[in-house]
Structures are given as C-alpha cells and as structure tokens.
Amino acid sequence: MKHAIALLALGLVGMSLEAQVTKAAFGTTKDGKAVDIYTLKDASLEVKIITYGARIQSVLAPDSHGKVGNVVLGAANLDGYVNDGGTYFGAVVGRYGNRIAKGQFTIDGKTFHVPINNNGQSLHGGTDGFSARVWTAKVIPEGVEMTLVSPDGDQGYPGELTAHVRYTLKGHALQIAYSATTTKATVLNLTNHSYFNLGGEGNGTIVNHKVQIDADRYTPVDSVLIPTGDLPPVAGTPFDFRTPHTIGERVDTKNDQLKLGGGYDHNWVLNGKSGVLRTAAVVSEPTSGRTLTVSTTEPGVQFYTGNSMKDGVNTGTGGAKYVRRGGFCLETQHFPDSPNHPAFPSTLLKPGQTFHSMTVFTFGVTK
Structure with a gap:
C-alpha cells in the first residue's frame, strides 16, 4: 500500500531521541486498587497509558504546521473510564476481543460458557474483561510493560x-507487543x-477522514453482528477501501451490512x-494533515x-463533549467468533x- 507521508518532528530540537518514561498516580478503584499513569515521551510523540485496562489515554502528535494535539479519545480521570458507557476507550480487551456467539465455544469436546453482555453474545471478554482490570506495570527501555494474570476459570475461560x-x-511510532501463555488450552484474541x-x-466527527485498508475480503455479519462464515470480496461494495475513501462518503448508504452495524463495524481480512x-491501513485527515499508518x-x-x-455522554481529556x-477504531485482531468457525485462523x-x-501505530503528516 503506497501512501506519501512525511514524518516530521517539529519544534523539538534538543530533546532526547530515546523515549523517557515517567509515572504518576491516577486514582484508586472502588475496591482500593491504585491506578497509575505512565508518560512515554520522545522527540516525536508523547503517549500516556494507565494501568486500568492497560489503556492508552492520549497520544500527542504534531500536525502539518507543527501544532501538537491529542489524537486519541479518552477521559481526564479514572471515573471517566470506569463509567465509560461501554466504549472501551483505549483499552486492551480480552481474553477474547470482539464477539463470541452465544457466549460459548468448544475445546477438545468440552463446551465452555462465558458471560453474555451484548445482544445475547459475549463481547470483549464478557462482563468483567481485561479492560476493567488493574494491570501490573514496569518500566522497560523506551516504554512500559503491562502484565495481567487471569486465573483458571476467569469469566469461564479455561487455564491460568x-x-x-x-x-x-x-x-514516530507507538509499538504494541502482545504475548501470553496458558496452563490449559484456551482461546485468546487480544487487541487495543x-x-x-x-x-x-473532541474536535467533531471523523467522517472527513480518508481511509485505505489493504484487504480484498471481509467478514459479513448476521443480525447480532456474528460473522456468517463467508469471506466475500469487497469489490463493488462500500467495504472496498483498497483505494482511499472518506468515511462519510459511504457510511450511511443503503446497504444491509451497514444497516446491521449502524455504519462500519466489521472485520477486514488483511492481505499478506x-x-x-x-x-x-492508512488514514489521513485533511485539515490537520495528520496521518496514521x-x-x-x-x-x-x-x-x-x-x-x-x-x-x-462522554467528556474527553480536553473537556470537550464527544459526539457520535x-x-x-482499527482493532488489529483474529476474526470475531473464530472459536466457532474452524475455517477461520485459529485462536x-x-x-x-x-x-x-x-501492532504499530505510526503518526505522520501529509507532504
């Protein structure tokens, strides 16, 4: 996928090229667990991450004029995340990101049941997923590592x-590296x-953003947003982002799949x-000139x-009220409901x- 972008670090002369990491208190949960916020800062970006849900709170990135602004939606305090209305702002979701049909799957002939929390399905790990846990953190070179131990049987999932x-x-990039081990066979689909x-x-809608996705196929869904199992081509549909299109161009067109999702809320089958x-994927915004790869x-x-x-409903880090x-989101993942679709890549x-x-988020500006 070709996309001409210029990666600029503007007005930051003299700053260390290596990321510096600092830590501060961010609040306490109702059950008395301390939540911390870590700030990662280098010559190009400043990223804040909290231990509640291992969430990205903010990413400060320059626009094409060198003006720095936050490009990630989030909350200014812990309560804004605990009561986020099911948005999962910035969170690591799991054990199984996205949906599992009817909250059940089978491993080696045994059926497991996990919490149902979305139209009769299990979404993002259930009623008490990883997004609502306080992770343990430690500083590592140029960043921070978050760790969570999920016990055997947690939310119905087997294995510690x-x-x-x-x-x-x-x-100019925020890298996210995931790893996990288990004591029993389980299913896993971690994403941010x-x-x-x-x-x-907080600056209005994203309908003017231009999006390109390197995918020839996608996974259509049924009435409760569970994949049908088909992998049709995107060609000739509003799901064809092989060349750039603005979000607003086709998001509200008359299409059965768009109607089911209320817009785009689907999985693309990536090429390669x-x-x-x-x-x-590559995204650009015309007014700021910012890009995201x-x-x-x-x-x-x-x-x-x-x-x-x-x-x-939600108030952002800068105090603005968010709008529909x-x-x-571009949630890199295995496919939704993969445990119930043997033909999908295994989880x-x-x-x-x-x-x-x-997964790597690279921020830049258009030339």
Whole structure:
C-alpha cells in the first residue's frame, strides 16, 4: 500500500531521541486498587497509558504546521473510564476481543460458557474483561510493560493466562507487543480498542477522514453482528477501501451490512501473510494533515466508526463533549467468533505455546 507521508518532528530540537518514561498516580478503584499513569515521551510523540485496562489515554502528535494535539479519545480521570458507557476507550480487551456467539465455544469436546453482555453474545471478554482490570506495570527501555494474570476459570475461560503488553516509542511510532501463555488450552484474541480522531480528540466527527485498508475480503455479519462464515470480496461494495475513501462518503448508504452495524463495524481480512508485520491501513485527515499508518502481524482488523457513541455522554481529556462518530477504531485482531468457525485462523492457545502479536501505530503528516 503506497501512501506519501512525511514524518516530521517539529519544534523539538534538543530533546532526547530515546523515549523517557515517567509515572504518576491516577486514582484508586472502588475496591482500593491504585491506578497509575505512565508518560512515554520522545522527540516525536508523547503517549500516556494507565494501568486500568492497560489503556492508552492520549497520544500527542504534531500536525502539518507543527501544532501538537491529542489524537486519541479518552477521559481526564479514572471515573471517566470506569463509567465509560461501554466504549472501551483505549483499552486492551480480552481474553477474547470482539464477539463470541452465544457466549460459548468448544475445546477438545468440552463446551465452555462465558458471560453474555451484548445482544445475547459475549463481547470483549464478557462482563468483567481485561479492560476493567488493574494491570501490573514496569518500566522497560523506551516504554512500559503491562502484565495481567487471569486465573483458571476467569469469566469461564479455561487455564491460568499470563498476558503481557509492551508499549514502546520508536521515533514516530507507538509499538504494541502482545504475548501470553496458558496452563490449559484456551482461546485468546487480544487487541487495543483506541479511538482516533486525527483532527484532535473532541474536535467533531471523523467522517472527513480518508481511509485505505489493504484487504480484498471481509467478514459479513448476521443480525447480532456474528460473522456468517463467508469471506466475500469487497469489490463493488462500500467495504472496498483498497483505494482511499472518506468515511462519510459511504457510511450511511443503503446497504444491509451497514444497516446491521449502524455504519462500519466489521472485520477486514488483511492481505499478506499472517504473523508477518505489514501495513494494514492508512488514514489521513485533511485539515490537520495528520496521518496514521497501522501495521500488524494479525490476520484481520475491525474498522469501527463510533456508531454507538452518543452525543454529549462522554467528556474527553480536553473537556470537550464527544459526539457520535467522534472517533474511529482499527482493532488489529483474529476474526470475531473464530472459536466457532474452524475455517477461520485459529485462536487456540495451548500449554507450552507462547502467543505473540505486534501492532504499530505510526503518526505522520501529509507532504
């Protein structure tokens, strides 16, 4: 995928090229757990991450004129995340990101049941997923590593799972490296649920953003947003982003799939070899000139256009009230409901194996 961008570090002369990491208190949960916020800063970006849900709170990136602004939706305090209205702002979701049909799956002939929390389905790990846990953090070179131990039987999932998420800054890019091990065979689909607005968080909708996704196929869904199992081509449909299109161009066109999702809320089957880091999507915003390139080792990406956001419900880090479609998500992932679709790439993780995944968000500006 070709996209001409210039990566600029403007007005930052003299700053260390390597990321510096600082820590501060961010609040306490109702059950008395301390939540911290880590700031990663280098010559190009400043990223804040909280231990509640291992969430990205903000990403400060320059626009084409060198003006720095936050391009990630979030909350200014812990309460804004605890009571986020099911938006999952900036969170690591799991054990299973996205949906599992009827909250059940089978491993080695045994059926497991996980909490149902979305139209009769299980979404993002259930009623008490990883997004609502306080992760353990430690500073690593150029970043921070978040760790969570999920006990055997947690939310119905088998095996004690130890998950690590490493956030590091490398120039103009925020790298997210996932790894996990388990004591019993289980299913796993970790992803980050950040919402982006390259015009600046709280600055209106994202319908003017231009999106390109390197995918020839996608996974259509049924009435409860569970994949049908088909992998039709995007050609000739509003899901064809192989060349750039603005979000607003087709998001509200008359299309059965768009009607089911209330807009774009689907998984794209990425081109290229799964397990190899390659470009999945490129997004640009015309007013600011900012760009976002998403690279991943995952086989799919969920493109979501904030269709369920409600005007004025959430207040952003800068104090502005968010609006419907105030942000978009590009959740790199395995496909939704993969445990119930043998033809989809497997999400099974067994003892003795280590799950690895990498996603990179690279920020730049148009020439």
